[in-house]
Amino acid sequence: MAFDSLQTIVEACGREGKGFWQIVMEDDMREREVSWQDSRNEMYHIWDAMLLAAATYDAGLTSKSGLVGGDGAKMEAYQKQQGEDSFCGEYMCGVIAGALQMGESNACMKRIVAAPTAGACGVLPAVLVPYFHKRGCSLDQILEALYVAAGIGQVIALRSSISGAAGGCQAEIGSASAMAAGALVHLKQGSPEQIIHAAAMALKNLLGLVCDPVAGLVEVPCVKRNVVGAVNAMASADMALAGITSRIPPDQVIDAMKEIGDNMGAAFRETALGGLANTQTAHDIARKLNGDGSGPGQA
């Protein structure tokens, strides 16, 4: 049975003298009745798909609505040109570009890995892929970090939600950011406590974020929210590694996210009736999309 509390995982780590990732992997082996090789292979398949998706970004594509495409390439060009002179620095600009690119690939019907959802698919690869390429960590470390991320996501899914329709964007981008923060802490050999505090801080920072996709499409604001999820994950991981903790225990932060989601009006839960989706411009876009003959086709 999957864990419904981050604290329980940390306690299991202490009791059994194992890493956070190992506890999560062993739980997967029990749950799906598979060997560790099978579990690891599956995780490798996930990582491989992320790498492939990142490497095959196509700057020439635009989404069917025409709202999204090409920004990831702009950011990459800016990164190369400005380097360390940019406000975020060379490395962080690469993370931002990666998040935009993956979000755009998703909107343009390319193959991605839902992590935990398709809308939030850019957060984890944005922080992991550059680290893998530039900081030279091993494949094993990355797979371990992915177990950490998935374990955090599983607890959030059980205690609260990972769907924008149920809990708003805090449940999608917020959860992805928490998962990524924990994964990053693992890559720097942080402790299980530091992992869950990084996740808690990342989630706290995005509490209350509503889901308000323009014209109901996973495009605006979704693509750019992947950026905030990734950048926030890095900041939270660094804070946790610096010894900073969340004053509210991680599991209680997740419970707070659920309470906020439960009280969020339906207009802010993927219905495209509120927030950015309810602006004049969004209405114009939606009208144009539905009325310009691009409706369901025939052949």
Next chain:
Amino acid sequence: MNLFDILGPVMVGPSSSHTAGAVRIGNLGRKLLKEEPVRADILLHGSFATTGVGHGTDCALIAGLLGMRPDDMRISDSFRIAKDRGLSFTFTNKTLKDAHPNTAVLSLYGKSGQHIEVQAASIGGGRVMVHKLDGIEVDFSAEMPTLVVYNLDRPGYVSEVADLLANHKINIATMHLYRDKRGGYGVMVMETDQPIPEDALRSLERMRGVRKVIFINTEV
């Protein structure tokens, strides 16, 4: 939710419910038809109708009907591939009574004249549920090997089917009977722990009162 529902699925975007789920619905329709579809008349309801085009729901459904999976890179090109493969189709937006917001109704014709009408919904995270078969209300996900038997509503047939499966050492995990409101015949849906071999399916088809047998093998 297992670990790879959190990290995964690997899928073609943009939406697990509107794209990946729609591919699965198309795929299920193909399996329920039991042959290559040549014509598909598709109704889109609710959010499938309003945001379906932007999410590629239409090409995802066709991709599924052509046998593609949710991670197939050709999904966005499915209309063209359908043309090459001789599948013609229509889409109509229609508001259905009491249907899940992400619902499609597929009226499918196969190359040897088979016909089936499937109403299915994408219920989130790429998971789908079949809600109607040829107008009869049903409820199954086909995440396990699933046997569907159309039969006359006569006494004794349930145990006959169960006996036949037991003789082939097949465990029945769940079993549901659904009746056509108008009476006459019903649909039996069983989820099994093992795939059902061809010869067992042939014997089922020969049973008195059985009109049609469909087996969805999740392992292929």
